[in-house]
Amino acid sequence: MISAPLAVTLTVNGQRRQLLAEPRTQLADLLREQLNLTGTHLGCEQGVCGACTVLIDGVPQRSCISYAVDCDGAEITTIEGFDADPTMATLRQNFSAHHALQCGFCTPGMLVTARDIVLRLGEVPEARVREELSGNICRCTGYVGIVGAVCATARGCTPQESAAPIAAAALAAPAVAAPVENAAPRAAQPLKGGNSLTETIAIAAPPEQVWEAMGDLPALAACLPGAEITEVDGEAIKGRMKVALGPIKVAFAGTGTVRLDAATRSGVLRGAGRDGGTGSSAEGELGFALAPSATGTPGGTDVAITLQWRLTGALAQFGRSGLVADLVRRLAQQFAANLQARLAGEAPPAQPAPLNLFQLLWAALRARFGR
DSSP, X not given: OOOOOEEEEEEETTXXXXXXXXXXXXXXXXXXXXXXXXXXXXXXXXXXXXXXXXXXXXXXXXXTSSBGGGGTTOEEEOGGGGTTOHHHHHHHHHHHHTTOOSSOSSHHHHHHHHHHHHHHHOSOOHHHHHHHHTTSOOSSSOSHHHHHHHHHHHTTOOOOOOSSOOOSOOOOSOOOOOOOTTOOOOOOOOOTTOEEEEEEEEESSOHHHHHHHTTOHHHHHTTSTTEEEEEEETTEEEEEEEEEETTEEEEEEEEEEEEEETTTTEEEEEEXXXXXXXXXXXXXXXXXXXXXXXXXXXXXXXXXXXXXXEEESTXXXXXXXXXXXXXXXXXXXXXXXXXXXHHTTOOOOSSOOOEEHHHHHHHHHHHHHTX
């Protein structure tokens, strides 16, 4: 089955463009083939090397794994769009001064990422710069000159607010809360450079029963694929999240804090975790509220979720795809189904299976394109 091209409206480097793209067309292909913006380079074409990095609504993303139709209405900035940008001008000068490029193939994506680091973080230690750059591969320089150029550009700089729209709640490391009576949830704080979404999941059980189930932390964590609670100490908890990315298996070991309001059956959770193998980190915040179901099963519960997350390090590219929202929604659906089974008396698995992002991605693609 061949899908007909769809109309896509983008603002590319400040110019509004109306284009046609098949549902399968990646943003990188559209930029290169229809707009002749060949500064966006294609390397691995699977979101790993970072050569295709562009800004989508102010946030660096992999254009080789971002569908053009998903970007409808978005503002895109490619390497060609930074001619008048003072931070990029300084980066280019420092890249030259520090001999930070050789063949130049990785340079456009590296510069886009480097600019984000300077503006988002300001002056930070060299180790943090290396961690932030680890999602962009260079096969020539050995990174020494690149790191030096970024550090020189960031010297004396302070963090700036991201230009991307960010919601006011978040999720990252595995963490589930124990009820704290009469404790009003702290207001959620946005994460700079993070991804965010809102979602509502339906549970076929009354709110009081769902809220009570949240007190059993290990059992509740087992409802989330790959999650495990290892320690609870009042409002502080420790846990880990196992994730499978094809042959790559990682485990984010993290800590979290939680505040719940039993009167309103709502709460806010903040967490952070790190995988020792890849050096990748995750951080974020989750806000949720329970209410009687408005459209689902009579007597059931609607769980409204607002969340934001941010990945850094080698796995950062997996948090920037245009399909991330679909993946998170499907993860929420799996959690709802497992929680429903638990409330019905079915025991969760003793050992949580790793969250397989490739399986979720395939399911999202099938649902989106009907194949």
